[in-house]
Amino acid sequence: MSAQKKRMEWVWVLILAVVTAGIALGLFFKSDKDAHGEEKDHEHSEKEKESKTADEHEHSEGEGEHDETEESEEAIKMSATQATEQGIQFAQVDEGKISATQRYPAKIVSNLDQQAHISSGYAGRVEQVNVVLGQSVKKGQVIATIYAPDLIEQQANLDIAVQNLALAKQDYLREKTLFDQGVSAKQDYLRAQNGFKRAEIEVQALQSKFKALGLRVHAQGRYAISSPIDGVVSKKDLVVGEYVQMTDQLVTIDQTGRLWLEFILPSNVIVRPQQKINFQSLQSDVISQAVVKRILPEADTTTGQLKIQAEVSDSSVILKPNVMVNVWLASNNDEVVVPRVAKSAVQQVEGKAVVFVVQEKEGQLQFTPQPVDLGATSSDQKWIEVKSGLTQKQRYVTQGSFVLKSEMEKSEAGHAH
Known part of the structure; x- marks a missing residue:
């Protein structure tokens, strides 16, 4: 019985070994198959990538052809x-x-030949200012009013001279009547006549001075400063209440549309009077023209080069004094x-x-x-x-x-x- 039991145990051991070996062989073949499958999948993937790359290349070439079509x-x-x-x-x-032309810097300036510098005919206090910078004025328009003490004295002298003239006239007419009647001596008549003439001359001289200065006879010490030309107020140093002297330059008036173009003449450029030159404002693309009028007799104090003045031919709201521009000049005469x-x-x-x-x-x-x-x-x-x-x-x-x-x-x- 014991021997039979031992044989059964060996049978089970043998069966278990066979099963284990079978399982091991199955796992081995499966692993090899999976590896072979992965290799195939890798090759398939590489083929797909190559196919995709070729498609993209063909697509990009198609796009290039499309771009060329779009460009056309x-x-x-x-x-x-x-x-x-x-x-x-x-x-x-x-x-x-x-x-061969080059650009050179230049500046628009006021035409000094068409400009008025205005000062006061009397020292005094500014009572009224009637203009502002940039305002257009007409010839004879009152710019400001000055209260001048010296003017009061001159007006008083004129009043006295007028009264003296009236008295001298009465004395002359009386002596003339008496002389005509043979009552008065000729010497007295001539003295009265001379006195009347002197008084008349004095009044006329004072009135002419008032008229030359634009004064009103009964202005009560007030002096009106008027514009001598039509133009635009470009400078103004005038404030109500300040005291001004006769030598002070109070207002500058420029005639409209009369501007100069000024620039330093480069050493390699030749310009001549009446030569037309083109220039352009830095604030605009508009090309304007000027005509060379003169080469100033003195060189520029900074550079030692000659300065050119040209009259601006075009009238534009963009062109104002002190506006910077570029001027085109030929560097030589060769074309x-x-x-x-x-x-x-x-x-x-x-x-x-x-x-x-x-x-x-x-x-x-x-x-x-x-x-x-x-x-x-x-x-x-x-x-x-x-x-x-x-x-x-x-x-x-x-x-x-x-x-x-x-x-x-x-x-x-x-x-x-």
């Missing part, structure tokens, strides 16, 4: 009739002379022949200078913005040098380029939406 679509198309209605004009790129376009053709698009070129396709005009590299500007500000971007005889828009720029911006805004 930047061109604005219209018929010749539409271009004419929009005021668009074009010409061919040609060669022309452009002087170079270069490819050039009209300055009106140049527009700024995304910070770059462009010129709209013209092509004719399928019966329509096609306008395309062409970036250009620009050089010097002509002295008359009408032409500008083209260093690159355009070729000889190429047609471009000379007038109406701003209209095309606006149309292009509208089109881009539509695509953005």
Whole structure:
């Protein structure tokens, strides 16, 4: 019985070993299969990545072709009739002379030949001021009123002289009557006549002085300062209550529209009287013109260079005394022949200078913005040098380029939406 029991135990041990070995073999084959599956999955993943990369590359090439199509679509198309209605004009790129010009600082000043410096004819206290800086005044308009003690004394002397004249006239008429009647001596008559003439001359002299100073006979010590010209009050040193002297310059009046352009003459520039020069205010893009009038006889105290004065030809509200401007001057007399376009053709698009070129396709005009590299500007500000971007005889828009720029911006805004 005991032997049989031992055999059963060995049978169970053998069965357990077989089962364990089977389980181990199963796990081994499963691990190998999983590893093989992962390798396949990795290869499949790599193939998918390569396929995706190829697709993206093809897509990017497609986008590049699309971008090129869009760039070609930047061109604005219209018929010749539409271009004419929009005021668009074009010409061919040609060669022309452009002087080498440079900008130099300058300043607008008042024309001293058309300026009035006003002072008081009497020392006294300011009672009234009738003008402010920048105000337009007419000739004879009262600017201020001064209370002058000396004027009271002069008016008193005039009153006394008038009374003396009246007495001298009475004495003269009485002596003349007596002389005519043979009662008075001729000597007395002549004495009375001379006294009357002297009194008359004294009154006339005082009245002429009052008239020359613009005084009223019964002004009661008040002196009215008047403007001698039509113009604008550019300076005023006049306050109610202050005491002024005869030598004080109280008001400066400039004639409107008469301004000078002043600048220091560069050593490498030659200008001549009556030469026309262009200048531009720092606050505006407007080009103005002036005519050289004189080269001052004395050099500038700071630089030792000569100073030029030119009369401003244009009248503009922007141009005021002391406004800083830039003046264009040719650095030498040599002119170079270069490819050039009209300055009106140049527009700024995304910070770059462009010129709209013209092509004719399928019966329509096609306008395309062409970036250009620009050089010097002509002295008359009408032409500008083209260093690159355009070729000889190429047609471009000379007038109406701003209209095309606006149309292009509208089109881009539509695509953005």
